[in-house]
Amino acid sequence: MGRGRLSMELIQKEKARKTTFVKRKNGLMKKVDEFSTLCGVDVCLIIYGPNFDGQRPTKPETWPQDTDQVRRIIQKYHNTTSDRPPRIYDIEKYYRDRVKKVEGEISKVHKEKEKLKPKITYPTWxxxxxxxxEDQLIMFAGILDSKIVSCNQRINMLKQNPKGKAIMVESKDNVDENVFATLYLASSNPSSYLNFMPNKGKFITIFHSSF
Known part of the structure; x- marks a missing residue:
């Protein structure tokens, strides 16, 4: 059976806490030794043990154990950082940088979404x-206007009652069938978007209502 998941909080029982401290300390010392040996880097580890059983605080343990080596590594660290100017980073600058970063990420996402959108083009002529x-073009423009009005009415009705049913009602106004026939035959492709022959010369309006 595997070991249970350890809760990341202070161990209340002192004996268990001391046992865990010793195990984790030895494991950490071993990892530092391996890291320094395998990678050839200077590593310094300083551990202050807790005060168990009301005893006086123990002396800190270090890696490497040689005090001169510890001082050398610490001095090397100070010499490296002292050459760089101190970085002043207040709360205002932090939030300003965060906002700038988030806005950049949002902009990047929007650009990626635009790339994924299908490129749809519609003919204009x-x-x-x-x-x-001229009279045929005027009639054609009137037909388009009528269709736009009907579409807008349909959209508004669908918004008001999306669960209703559509009903077709023929208007009483007759339209010159010759004009429709001329427009229909003028198209090089009768099956294209010009194919809008009416029903016996009458406009058909779509109404939407619920039952």
Missing amino acids: DTSFNDLR
Whole structure:
């Protein structure tokens, strides 16, 4: 059976705390020795033991145990850091840098989302329109306006009652079928977006209501 997960809080029982301290200290000393030997770097470890059983604080333990080597490593550290100017870092600068970093990450995410969006393009003109007369273009513009109005009405009704059912109602106003036929045949591709032949020359309006 595996060892249970250790809770990261102070061990209340002194005996158990002392046992854990000795085990962890020896393990840490071993790791420092291996790190220094394998990587060829200067490492200094100073451990102040706790005050067990009301005794006087013990002397600190160091690695390396040679005091001169400890002083040499500490002095080397001070000499290295003293050449650099002290870094002044207040709370305001910290939050300013954090905000700047977060904004940069948000901007990066937005750019990535834009790259993933499919590139959709819609035609703005068709060469068949060049052969239409002025009155045909005016009629065509009126048809488009009517369809836009119908679409807006449908959208508004769907927003108000998204669970309703659609009903088709034919308007009473007749439209010149010859104009529709001309527009329909003028398209080089009858199955394209110009294919909008009406139902017997009448507009069809979509109403939306619930039952």
